[in-house]
Amino acid sequence: MSLLEEGFRFYSRPDRQEARWIHPTVKAHLQPDWIDVTDLGSEALVEFFTSKPLPHGQAECAKAQLDIFNDTKEPAA
Structure with a gap:
């Protein structure tokens, strides 16, 4: 059984210097600002890890994540 099948998700630190498989219940407590990727x-993952890192701080990261994953390409409100 794979980690994905066991409920794990692949998360990246906001600075994109580290990524790993983490169970969502652990992530909520230990890495609340990590991004689910x-x-x-494959192409989107390469683009994600080679583009500009997110700003620091939970509120700033949340807004930046909305911009990154916004399919309309309009700025997040």
Whole structure:
């Protein structure tokens, strides 16, 4: 059984210097600002890890994540 099948998700630190498989219940307590990149395709994952890192701080990260994953390409409100 794979980690994905066991409920784990692949998360990246906001600075994109580290990524790992983490169970969501652990992530909520230990890495609340990490970004779930599990469902990104290969090209999107490469683009994610080679583009500009997110700002520091939970509120700033949440806004930046909305911009990154916003399919309309309009700035998040």
